[in-house]
Every structure is written in C-alpha cells, then in structure tokens.
Amino acid sequence: MTYDKATQTIVLFGGDIEQYGCCDVFYGDTWTWDGVTWTQQFPGSSPAARTLNTLTYDTEIGKAVLFGGYSEPGVGLNDTWTWDGADWTEIQTTFAPSPRWAQAVAFYPKSKGLILSGGVVTGFTAVADTWFLLSSRR
Numbered sequence: 067m068t069y070d071k072a073t074q075t076i077v078l079f080g081g082d083i084e085q086y087g088c089c090d091v092f093y094g095d096t097w098t099w100d101g102v103t104w105t106q107q108f109p110g111s112s113p114a115a116r117t118l119n120t121l122t123y124d125t126e127i128g129k130a131v132l133f134g135g136y137s138e139p140g141v142g143l144n145d146t147w148t149w150d151g152a153d154w155t156e157i158q159t160t161f162a163p164s165p166r167w168a169q170a171v172a173f174y175p176k177s178k179g180l181i182l183s184g185g186v187v188t189g190f191t192a193v194a195d196t197w198f199l200l201s202s203r204r
Contacts, residue, residue: 068121072128073151075100079132082117092117092137096149109153116143118167124148126178126201131157133182135167142166142188146199163197164188174198 067078076099083091094115096107113119119135130149136142142165146157163169169185179200187193 068123068130070098070130070149070151071123071125073098075151077121077130077149079113079121079149080116080119080135090139096154107152109149111156112154113145113147113156114143119143120169120171120182122171122173122180124173124180124201125175126173131171131180131199133171134163134165134169134185136165140188140190142186159199163195164193166193173201 067076070077078097081093092115094112096109096112098105098107113132114137116135116137119132121130121132124131127148132147132149134143144162144165146159146162147154148157163182164187166185166187169182171180171182174181177198179198182197184192184194
C-alpha cells in the first residue's frame with residue numbers, strides 16, 4: 067500500500083490468504099483509506115490478482131505506481147500499473163526488471179523517477195539488482 071498525495075488517501079491493492087501451500091487465495095481488489103473509512107474501489111481496468119507486489123507514489127506524475135508480485139507461488143510478474151484515484155492503467159516500458167516479488171521501490175526526487183531494488187525472482191532466487199524508471203507526465 068502507499069499514500070496517494072493527489073487523493074489524500076492510502077491505496078491498497080491485492081494480497082493473499084495463505085493456505086499453507088495449498089489453495090492460496092489471491093486478491094485483485096483496490097481499497098482506499100481516508101483516515102476514517104476503508105472504501106472498496108471498482109475501477110474499469112485493474113492489474114491481475116497478486117501478492118507481494120510493490121506500490122509507491124510518484125510525485126512527478128501524481129499517481130501511485132504498482133510493480134510485480136506473484137499470483138502463483140514461485141512465478142513472478144513484471145507488469146507496471148499506475149493508479150490515478152479512479153482507474154488503473156498498465157504502462158508499457160521498453161525494458162523491465164525480470165518477473166519478481168518482495169522488491170523494494172521508492173520515488174527518488176532528485177532524479178524524478180522510481181528506483182527498484184532486489185526481490186525474489188521466478189525459481190525462488192533472491193537478486194540484488196537495481197532498476198530506475200524515469201517518470202514522465204502522461
């Protein structure tokens with residue numbers, strides 16, 4: 067989850083209920099918290115259900131950005147989505163980190179973009195690489 071400065075809410079996407087290796091349940095829902103109430107959102111488009119994705123706010127574009135996660139244990143995702151307070155939009159990039167989950171990501175104001183580091187890739191291998199996504203106003 068992340069704080070969405072534009073809407074002044076916390077945004078939460080996805081998650082799972084682990085059934086100890088059997089029958090895990092993955093969520094693809096979007097919720098916002100205004101400091102008093104959780105409200106489920108019903109966007110027209112949305113990332114696939116997943117867990118252990120990253121979500122951070124990009125102040126340069128004024129949107130929350132979601133990356134990766136997994137919806138099948140041991141098989142990572144590497145798609146990128148933005149949340150504008152009402153809908154999700156998938157972002158196509160020329161290059162992307164390998165599919166992964168449990169990575170760290172943060173907005174870096176000096177370079178006006180997102181820095182992603184590490185995570186676990188398909189096959190349960192921990193990695194220590196670093197990626198940069200330059201923000202651009204769309």
